[in-house]
Amino acid sequence: MEIAKVIVDVPVKETDRPFDYLVPESMREWIEIGSRVGVPFGHRTVQGFVIDLVPRTGEETFKLKQIQELLDIVPPLSKDLVELAEWMSGRYASNRILSLQVMVPTALKGKAERYISLGDALDGQMAGAQPDDEVLFVWGEESTTEKVQQDIIRFVKSRGQVPLQQLSRKYPNHAALIKKLLLGGVLLESQAIKDKLNKKTMKSVDLAVDIAAAQEALASFPAKAQRQKEILTFLLEMKELLPMPMKEVLSTLQVSAATIKGLEEKGLIVTEDVEVFRDPYQGRTFKATEPLVLTDEQKLVYDNINGRLQEQRHGVFLLHGVTGSGKTEVYLQTIQQCIEQDRQAIVLVPEIALTPQMVERFKGRFGDQVAVMHSRLSGGERYDEWRKIREGQVKVAIGARSAVFAPFSRLGLIIMDEEHETSYKQEETPKYHARDVAVKRAQQHQAVVVLGSATPSLESYYAARSQSNDDFAPLLLEMPTRALGNKLPEVRIVDMREELKDGNRSMFSRALHKGLEERLERGEQTVLLLNRRGYSTFVMCRSCGYVAGCPECDISLTYHQRSNNLRCHYCGYAEAAPEVCPDCGSEHIRYFGTGTQRVEEELAKLFPGIRVIRMDVDTTTEKGAHEKLLKQFREKKADVLLGTQMVAKGLDFPDVTLVGVITADSALNLPDFRAAEKTFQLLTQVAGRAGRHQLPGEVFVQSYTPEHYSIGHASQHDYVSFVREELLHRRNLQYPPYCRLILVTFSHEQLPVLIRLAENYTRILKEKANAAGWLGSLDRFSNDAFDVLGPVASPIPRIKNRYRFQCMIKWRGDVDAIGLALATARRMDDDVQAQKLLISLDVDPQMLM
Numbered sequence: 001m002e003i004a005k006v007i008v009d010v011p012v013k014e015t016d017r018p019f020d021y022l023v024p025e026s027m028r029e030w031i032e033i034g035s036r037v038g039v040p041f042g043h044r045t046v047q048g049f050v051i052d053l054v055p056r057t058g059e060e061t062f063k064l065k066q067i068q069e070l071l072d073i074v075p076p077l078s079k080d081l082v083e084l085a086e087w088m089s090g091r092y093a094s095n096r097i098l099s100l101q102v103m104v105p106t107a108l109k110g111k112a113e114r115y116i117s118l119g120d121a122l123d124g125q126m127a128g129a130q131p132d133d134e135v136l137f138v139w140g141e142e143s144t145t146e147k148v149q150q151d152i153i154r155f156v157k158s159r160g161q162v163p164l165q166q167l168s169r170k171y172p173n174h175a176a177l178i179k180k181l182l183l184g185g186v187l188l189e190s191q192a193i194k195d196k197l198n199k200k201t202m203k204s205v206d207l208a209v210d211i212a213a214a215q216e217a218l219a220s221f222p223a224k225a226q227r228q229k230e231i232l233t234f235l236l237e238m239k240e241l242l243p244m245p246m247k248e249v250l251s252t253l254q255v256s257a258a259t260i261k262g263l264e265e266k267g268l269i270v271t272e273d274v275e276v277f278r279d280p281y282q283g284r285t286f287k288a289t290e291p292l293v294l295t296d297e298q299k300l301v302y303d304n305i306n307g308r309l310q311e312q313r314h315g316v317f318l319l320h321g322v323t324g325s326g327k328t329e330v331y332l333q334t335i336q337q338c339i340e341q342d343r344q345a346i347v348l349v350p351e352i353a354l355t356p357q358m359v360e361r362f363k364g365r366f367g368d369q370v371a372v373m374h375s376r377l378s379g380g381e382r383y384d385e386w387r388k389i390r391e392g393q394v395k396v397a398i399g400a401r402s403a404v405f406a407p408f409s410r411l412g413l414i415i416m417d418e419e420h421e422t423s424y425k426q427e428e429t430p431k432y433h434a435r436d437v438a439v440k441r442a443q444q445h446q447a448v449v450v451l452g453s454a455t456p457s458l459e460s461y462y463a464a465r466s467q468s469n470d471d472f473a474p475l476l477l478e479m480p481t482r483a484l485g486n487k488l489p490e491v492r493i494v495d496m497r498e499e500l501k502d503g504n505r506s507m508f509s510r511a512l513h514k515g516l517e518e519r520l521e522r523g524e525q526t527v528l529l530l531n532r533r534g535y536s537t538f539v540m541c542r543s544c545g546y547v548a549g550c551p552e553c554d555i556s557l558t559y560h561q562r563s564n565n566l567r568c569h570y571c572g573y574a575e576a577a578p579e580v581c582p583d584c585g586s587e588h589i590r591y592f593g594t595g596t597q598r599v600e601e602e603l604a605k606l607f608p609g610i611r612v613i614r615m616d617v618d619t620t621t622e623k624g625a626h627e628k629l630l631k632q633f634r635e636k637k638a639d640v641l642l643g644t645q646m647v648a649k650g651l652d653f654p655d656v657t658l659v660g661v662i663t664a665d666s667a668l669n670l671p672d673f674r675a676a677e678k679t680f681q682l683l684t685q686v687a688g689r690a691g692r693h694q695l696p697g698e699v700f701v702q703s704y705t706p707e708h709y710s711i712g713h714a715s716q717h718d719y720v721s722f723v724r725e726e727l728l729h730r731r732n733l734q735y736p737p738y739c740r741l742i743l744v745t746f747s748h749e750q751l752p753v754l755i756r757l758a759e760n761y762t763r764i765l766k767e768k769a770n771a772a773g774w775l776g777s778l779d780r781f782s783n784d785a786f787d788v789l790g791p792v793a794s795p796i797p798r799i800k801n802r803y804r805f806q807c808m809i810k811w812r813g814d815v816d817a818i819g820l821a822l823a824t825a826r827r828m829d830d831d832v833q834a835q836k837l838l839i840s841l842d843v844d845p846q847m848l849m
């Protein structure tokens, strides 16, 4: 007997370690690292993942319990994913079970029993079988694999669906073979019959006899059975494709269901329900595309990446290519190479950019070899896509963040488009960043990572420039010009303070108004961006652009309506909300608020008859809505596409010649040290939507602080100057990439208890750091550093009746800050138990609010 190390599904600290279970003899061949099992735990049975198997030494002092059941035949996780989960748990201070679970589709998390049925790859397998041969596999009999295989197939076929447990009991010594059949699609693993919802079946037609018998029957058919003869002939012709969907037979031959029934009664064919993969893109045709001849710039980049790919050696590239430089074409051709090596590729895109246009480009080039993992897919659809990946039916997986766990076995390439996007960071535990996971996973597979963006994150760019960070130092590749040779659009900044001064109280400046008018006359299109991020939270003067900021932290203060004061969410500084502007004395100081709906109304008022498509959270909640709206816009059923961040990314519309940004500053004033970076990125991206094809583009950026460097550099499309200036700020204030952050959030129902415990935590943390000899504060010139800010009330100070406090750890170098933060949290276990304190760690947080 062997011992399995199992991580159980009880996500509390006490159980965050492997437990030992005996592997019963009957499961020995079936259980592998990555298997999902049911094990007794306390008084109940819980699920768990096998993360290791060790031989039994016989020295166990107490009686170990046995694994009770095996939940899937093919383990949902492979050994490398189990290792990755372990790494992730350490890297992001997450419970192991949560790290493992994030890698498997939700459909697999349920308790439903697994069943085995026949898959649709059966044709070849059944060709030699004699369906009426009654010799069944006999226990102990010497037999060839071939024979066992036929036997298994016949067994499953005769029962329709066989519970997994039953199959493993009947064939205890043929686990490898059954797994092979499952991976080859000959057998199919599915949920219990009771949740039929999860499975889609199709009425199909198959031959009930072998080919020779069918041909024989055909030859001796009476002449009057012409229709039946046609069907049989057709099925024989299509024998490789059997079973065929009934619908297809009916429509191709124009025969009736009754005729098919007649043949079935003769025992020549069978009709049955066959499970089909739900293809969410079914019925949509994708125009096939051919590789384009690369421009010189593209070629250089491509050669670099491909060189590493051919060596089958790990490497990370940061592709900095301006909007429209043709990054996608480089991705496509690199993927082609990867496929030709018989390896597989993952393409990560921000959820928001997972538009049909993006999918179309990959489906257009690689067709059915692409699986799409979209969060809007149903659980069942996602499960199907996941299975296609695991079974090697597809070569490319495209999806948001979690697609980084696509269960490919021969991974060659991971592409991360728009690598700067914050949505690559998961906000729930495990709070992983897909970029780090991608790099780690690629390391395991000797695969290549390509991080692409027109506006790389400062962390990535800095790492590439300085080559200092050893576990992540990408090689920098640049594409500074557009693939089609056209210029980047001209960006004009409109000073909204001047507009107000001149009596224009509208949300549209005169220039943008005129621009819109011209587009309407010429029948060209406009994209309008309303950056809603951060609205209503900061205080700004409409006369002079003054924004209330923290004197200590260089971030804007957040307005708190209830207490009518302004607070800093980093250090806790607070002041009363001003009545008049402290800078210019104007009374036009207020907290900001406007919405897409208001813009839409204003547009209708100013331009009667204007056709506007509004795209924001309200109009895109429905499945497929996003896609429908974009399609309408592409078909020129509207003059204006108005929306939030959603309209800024990845869209390529030839007739868009005007882009307007209603208020560029709104994100600048968030209490987030990345505010300037985010603003720069957004402006650059949205400006990049204009003039991508023949027609030249024009961009108006409306702003109350036009002198801000993020706006100025974005208008010049000058990434490098922006970065230089931004890095200076980051260095002065000691923010990433000059250090790393850990955000520790505490919550409790009682405020005084919370404050005491949060203070305890920070005190212990500081003491330990001191004892370890790490510096107390961040010195600009020290290599190792550790510092703690806070605790202060969280930006959202109470959620669901729990008060929240937080502290921020800044660290750098060889100090084990993550370990210390976690150890300190665990040391407070008693408090956690007795007083219901919750502590959550966010390593490298993206959201500071």
Ligand SMILES: Nc1ncnc2c1ncn2[C@@H]1O[C@H](COP(=O)(O)OP(=O)(O)OP(=O)(O)O)[C@@H](O)[C@H]1O
Pocket (backbone or CB within 6 Å): 292, 293, 294, 295, 298, 321, 322, 323, 324, 325, 326, 327, 328, 329, 453, 454, 483, 484, 649, 650, 651, 652, 688
């Ligand atoms: N080698 C090429 N020859 C001709 N056209 C090309 C070539 N490469 C790209 N294009 C075209 O240039 C346009 C811009 O390319 P693409 O959308 O891939 O740029 P991108 O770098 O991904 O831009 P963004 O960051 O804005 O999404 C597309 O219409 C694309 O078809």
Ligand SMILES: [Zn+2]
Pocket (backbone or CB within 6 Å): 541, 542, 543, 544, 545, 546, 581, 582, 583, 584, 585, 586
């Ligand atoms: Zn003012």
Ligand SMILES: [Zn+2]
Pocket (backbone or CB within 6 Å): 550, 551, 552, 553, 554, 568, 569, 570, 571, 572, 573
């Ligand atoms: Zn502050």
